[in-house]
Amino acid sequence: MRNYMKILALMLLVSFNLIGQSQFTAEEILQKVDENMSSNSTITESKMVIHGRRNTREVVSKGYAEGNEKAFTEYLAPDREKGTKMLKLEDKLWIYNPSTDRTIQLSGHMLRQSVMGSDLSYEDLMEDRKLTEIYDAQITGEEVMDNRKCWVLELNATVEDASYQKRKTWVDQERFVPLKEELYAKSGQLLKQITMKNIEKIDGRWYPKNVNYKDVLKEGEGTDFIVLDIQFNPEIPEYIFNKASLKR
Template identity: 30%
Template sequence: MKTKLLALLLLCITGPVFAQPIDIKEIVRQADEKLRGNSSIGEFTMTIQRPSWERTLSMKNWTLGTDYSLILITAPAKEKGQVFLKRQSEMWNWVPSIDRMIKIPPSMMMQSWMGSDFTNDDLVKESSLVKDYEHHLIGEETIEGYKSYKVKLIPHEEAAVVWGKIYMWIGQEELLWLKAEFYDEDDFLVNTEILTDIKQMDDRIIPTHLEMIPAEKEGHKTIMTFDQIDFDVDLKESFFSIQNMKRIR
């Protein structure tokens, strides 16, 4: 009797002996892939809010894996026709109003994209959340009613990334990316990303409303709304060419 009681007490203290370990890297990969798919074509609206003004941009986006991305600005008229291309490690900007192709160097990946609170890196995902970072499960929290994993991402020493540290909150049930905090190399919070309005888009359920909020700029916010997305579409690497930047509509 004493032996059985002791065994029961040990089980309560240590937890299930055969509990499966959590592959947190795979969870991050699935949460990231859910938003991008193997390939995608989407339409988005971006609203930049400032204390004294607000403006809205509309755009189309094509992606293939993590190496290829093309963004076409469709409104307003002043920016309409601008194209941004990420092709592997290179990023380009076609500006039709001045008939100029601009290559964006790695040193400008942290620069604001179109005057928003997103960086060039945010929009084309120059860095890979899966390949360039170590992943550590540091706890569980509830975000907007969703029980979530809290994950700490630390960049590999050799990784060419812009963030010194990232915290991610991923919903446990659907593996939804719900929140992220981005820190610089000096461990200061730079941006907080909040993802809400979860709904069906094509073949999956994803957040469709994204807010990027800078930490030290009161009244500043950029809102990205996913209007339409088709995932796992037939796109080829040849679509993501400098020549196609001038033709895409």
Template identity: 30%
Template sequence: MKRTATGIIGVVIFAWTALPVAAADLTAEEIVERLESNQVQETNHATATMVVRDRFGERTSTMESWSKGRDVTLIEFTSPAERGQKVLRTENEIYLFYPDAAELIRLQGAALRESMLGSDISYEDMTGGKTLLETYRVELLGEETIHGHRCYKVGFEARRRNAAYPRQTVWIDTELFVARRSEQYALSGRLLKEIEMDRIETIGGYTIARRMIISDALKRNSSTEFTLDDVQFDIQVDDDLFSLEELSW
């Protein structure tokens, strides 16, 4: 689920926060509104670890991120192999900063399908802007139990052709309104990605999933695991941090 994937570290590290509510007889739209209202904080700052596993073994990247509202996120990689590389997501665009490059790289169009650091996450997964309900038509498909937790099974169908995923299915915890699993499909119905979320904890008054495992169904022996090491919500974050001048600093 695309919006689900735009939590604490852009879309890279998900944060599904939730407030317990009485959830009887909710419509699909209401469920998604509650899910989404719990995903976006005023500001946040986090450190995270990304482990990419493929046929050659596994490699670990670490990163630090700052977010403000729904659309603005800055990620800076701190692991030795990528130290100093930054990704800035603004409302409509993604900019990459590499210390060895003399210019910023602006990604748009088909370029957004590039993999981020060879992981199972594409930059397209990080694009923000519209809400889930603006991007997708939703339908409640029933209830299922995921890892011992009762979940709403909600189907998402893109309203526009340029959505990152034409169809998605998301399992949303009926009590916490946090996603526990999602599947992304191509227009043809072919499974593209699977995401599992766990280690759900309440931090600073928000309930979040601290770990997410993404599998690209089109690649063999490939998965990406994100773990949220530390997170702070509603802290002071300077607007300048998200400027292009600051990005190449």
């Protein structure tokens, strides 16, 4: 009987350990996140709700993206921003301002500036590479967030030009979509927090339609990026990604 109890206890211990282990590796989890969050091309209608210290304002835009090297955005509202356009080609970014009829190019440290007073930088908007292309991952634990079991992953950059050298991300174990992220500088300082909500299944993938970006170095409630409509893998005319489109 004593030997039987020892064997039973050992079996329970092994079972407990197996339950606590993920059936996926960190790389496999990150790959599945990329499958949800990335696509060959997108057309997105969105609204930024910028929560300032004194007031809240909304900016509506329509954006086109193809891979990681081409992106074009036109701002539709409010009137003061209407007609402003941005074009990204590889690592270059141009902004057209209709009030001055001028096009300027941003580069270097200027890309870290805030986009229209929001908690997003131009660098944030330009970074659209798959996570598996720029980070190594490891599973550091499990937590429950919004009543959903999540893996906690630590991501460390494998390329020098990553916008954030380290990320901590909470990935929904069922839907393989991040519910929360923390973005860190190379020094280890926390720079931004991201919270994903309103997760919907669109074209066979889980995707967050409301993302809150919070620059922890600023006051306020952050900036909500709300997806009004999104198309995955549409055909986009080549003329969209041309500097002539900025003034068209």
